[in-house]
Amino acid sequence: MSALFEDLKYRGIIYQMTDEEEIKELLDNEQVSIYCGADPTADSLHIGHLVPFLTLRRFQDYGHRPVVLIGGGTGMIGDPSFKAEERKLLTEAQIDRNVEGIKEQMGRVFDFNDENSAVLVNNKDWLKEISLISFLRDYGKHVGLNYLLGKDAIQSRLETGISYTEFTYTILQAIDFGHLNKHYNVKMQIGGSDQWGNIVSGLDLMRRMYGENDAQGMTIPLITKADGKKFGKTESGNIWLDPERTSPYEFYQFWLNQSDADVIKFLKLFTFLGKEEIEALAKSVEEEPHLRKAQKTLAEETTRFLHGEDALREAERITDALFNGDIKSLTSSEVKNAFKDVPTANFDGDDEMLVNVLVETKISSSRRQAREDITNGAIYINGERQQDVDHVMTADDKLDGEFTVIRRGKKKYHMVTYSK
Numbered sequence: 001m002s003a004l005f006e007d008l009k010y011r012g013i014i015y016q017m018t019d020e021e022e023i024k025e026l027l028d029n030e031q032v033s034i035y036c037g038a039d040p041t042a043d044s045l046h047i048g049h050l051v052p053f054l055t056l057r058r059f060q061d062y063g064h065r066p067v068v069l070i071g072g073g074t075g076m077i078g079d080p081s082f083k084a085e086e087r088k089l090l091t092e093a094q095i096d097r098n099v100e101g102i103k104e105q106m107g108r109v110f111d112f113n114d115e116n117s118a119v120l121v122n123n124k125d126w127l128k129e130i131s132l133i134s135f136l137r138d139y140g141k142h143v144g145l146n147y148l149l150g151k152d153a154i155q156s157r158l159e160t161g162i163s164y165t166e167f168t169y170t171i172l173q174a175i176d177f178g179h180l181n182k183h184y185n186v187k188m189q190i191g192g193s194d195q196w197g198n199i200v201s202g203l204d205l206m207r208r209m210y211g212e213n214d215a216q217g218m219t220i221p222l223i224t225k226a227d228g229k230k231f232g233k234t235e236s237g238n239i240w241l242d243p244e245r246t247s248p249y250e251f252y253q254f255w256l257n258q259s260d261a262d263v264i265k266f267l268k269l270f271t272f273l274g275k276e277e278i279e280a281l282a283k284s285v286e287e288e289p290h291l292r293k294a295q296k297t298l299a300e301e302t303t304r305f306l307h308g309e310d311a312l313r314e315a316e317r318i319t320d321a322l323f324n325g326d327i328k329s330l331t332s333s334e335v336k337n338a339f340k341d342v343p344t345a346n347f348d349g350d351d352e353m354l355v356n357v358l359v360e361t362k363i364s365s366s367r368r369q370a371r372e373d374i375t376n377g378a379i380y381i382n383g384e385r386q387q388d389v390d391h392v393m394t395a396d397d398k399l400d401g402e403f404t405v406i407r408r409g410k411k412k413y414h415m416v417t418y419s420k
Contacts, residue, residue, distance in 0.1 A: 002028050004062040010275055011268040013055055015193050015221040018203065023216045026187060027064065034059050034188040035180050037069030037123070037173075039079060040098030041090070044242035045105055047254075048232040051220050051269055052191050053109050060111065060118060061272070067186050068106050072099045072124030074173060080166040081153040081194045087166070099124075105241045108306055119184065123176050130175070142208040143171055143201075151197040170201045177202025181215055193219045223269065226261035241306060247337040248307040252315035255299035256292075260285050263294040271301040327383035332400040339405060342413040347393075354379070354391040361414045363406060373408060380407040 005024060008014050017023055026032055036056045038049055045053075056066045075095045078087035090098070099122060110118035130139075148154055151170060154162060177199070180186035189199050199217035206215060223231045232239055239254050240246040246254075258266055264282045267273060273281075281294040303312045318338045321330050330338070345361040355370045357363075358379065364370035371389045373379050379386050381397055382405050393416075397404050404416040 004059070007058065007275075008055070012265065013051070013058075013220055013269065014218060016196050016217075016219040018200070018217045022214065023188070023218065026214060026216060027062075031064055032059075032188055033065045033067055033119075033180075033184055033186045034190060035067035035069055035177075035184075035186045036190050037071055037074075037176065038102065039071035039075040040095050040102050041075060041078075041087070043098045043101035044240045044245055045102055046232060046238040046240045046246075047270075048223070048238070050241075051223060053106070054270065055190055055220055056118075057109055058272075066110055066118040067180060067184055068110060068118055068120045069176060069180070070099050070102050070106075070120070070122050071176075072096065072122040073127030074123055074169065074176070075099075076124075077169050077172060078166050079153075079169050079173075079198075080157055080162055081169075081198065083157070085160060086163055089165075095124075101242065108241075108308075121180070121184070123172075123179075126179050127172060127175065135171075139171055139175055139205065139209075142205055143174075147204075151201070153194070153197050170198050171205070173198040174202040174205040177215070178206045178209060181206055181213065182210070187214060188216045188218065190218045190220065193222050195219060226259060226265075243307060243311070247340060248303055248311035249315040249318045249334075249337045250340070251307065252299045252303045252312070252319065255302050256295050256319070258295055258298060260289050260294075263298055267294060267298050267301075271298065271305070273297070273301060321383075325380065325383040327405055328399065332402060335399060335403070335405065339413055339415050342415055344415045344417060346417045346419060348419050352393040354381075354386065354393055355389065357393055357406070357416060358408075361406070361416065363408045363412065363414050378409050381405075383407075 002024060004027060034056060036052045038045060038053075053068070056068070060066045072095055075090065075098070076092065078089065080087075103120060106118075106120060112118050112120070148167065148170065149158075153170070154167060157166075177186070177189055189202060191199060196217075196219050199219065203215055203217060206213060225231050238246075239251060243251075255266070263285060264278065267278050267281060281297055284291065284293045299315075300312060303315055314334060314337075318330060318334050321327060321334075322338060327335065343361065347357070354374065355367055358370040358373065359365075359367055364373050374387055374389045374391070377385055377387055382399060393404065395401070398418065399405070402417065406414045406416060408414075
């Protein structure tokens with residue numbers, strides 16, 4: 001078994017393959033161009049999209065050439081694969097804007113300046129050139145209706161309804177594979193398990209149009225958590241790759257908070273650590289779980305890879321400051337990143353009674369409860385315990401003259417901002 005295949009199998013990355021032996025032979029005997037794509041349904045990808053692209057990067061590390069496809073054309077149609085209902089169509093301007101956002105993120109995942117440099121393409125460039133007549137005669141003629149109806153992604157939507165627009169999506173993606181095969185010598189497509197039908201459609205269309213070839217396909221399993229919950233989401237929503245949507249600190253915290261049951265699996269899928277390092281961390285999870293070495297390593301590796309060393313250091317600094325209660329050591333922007341999603345209340349200015357602030361922000365349920373919370377030492381202002389029930393909030397309680405962070409107990413945070 002080749003080193004590449006051994007690594008992919010160890011990490012649990014391979015789910016379906018068109019022909020394992022032919023794929024091994026192909027990868028062992030030449031530098032193969034392999035593609036993976038994503039439609040720009042938003043201006044950022046989220047971590048649910050990551051594993052196929054990280055897998056493509058692994059192929060690059062073993063000497064193969066990644067072709068990264070952003071679906072500026074297919075994104076205007078919408079992939080029906082395992083979606084319960086029709087997607088809302090985006091405007092061309094929205095899609096173009098989303099394409100630019102995703103391009104920037106792909107630059108963090110792939111090396112575009114190496115001997116086997118990754119290539120980035122947009123399928124809008126060739127799909128927009130196909131006329132309706134050409135689509136029907138040159139491509140549609142090769143795709144049987146029964147064949148399409150047999151696809152799981154389409155079959156699952158027949159009862160709830162599927163438009164002709166989305167019905168044609170698999171043909172468009174098949175055209176992509178054929179175009180990349182012809183113009184970029186792409187011989188393999190990879191994707192999530194939901195893309196198997198689209199990948200096979202591409203291979204079938206190529207054979208019908210161009211004759212037999214050695215193109216192949218591979219999918220990656222759906223990522224699930226040990227408790228059965230959906231991977232990649234928190235209470236506040238998706239974990240995005242765009243630092244404006246999900247700050248590096250939030251990104252770091254997401255990985256740091258993974259369970260012992262999931263952390264080794266995620267180290268295999270989302271980092272480039274070797275087997276020996278991962279096995280040592282697995283041993284640590286078993287023998288010294290309280291140290292959370294595996295979780296810290298997972299958070300460090302993923303944050304550094306996607307956001308860089310400086311962003312990692314900031315995330316670690318915020319984490320340490322919050323753990324130690326040293327909020328005043330953080331900059332204004334770091335505080336805003338750390339408490340972006342906590343409840344916020346605005347006050348007109350200084351000289352607010354702390355008891356009143358606790359009630360108005362609903363940190364405490366009543367004035368009596370507020371006084372009890374203060375007396376019992378449960379209230380912290382900017383990380384410092386405040387036990388004076390007559391305390392008045394002044395300019396001294398403002399960080400950078402802008403806001404105050406109030407904490408009740410260990411985890412209940414609230415941010416107070418000021419109008420003047």
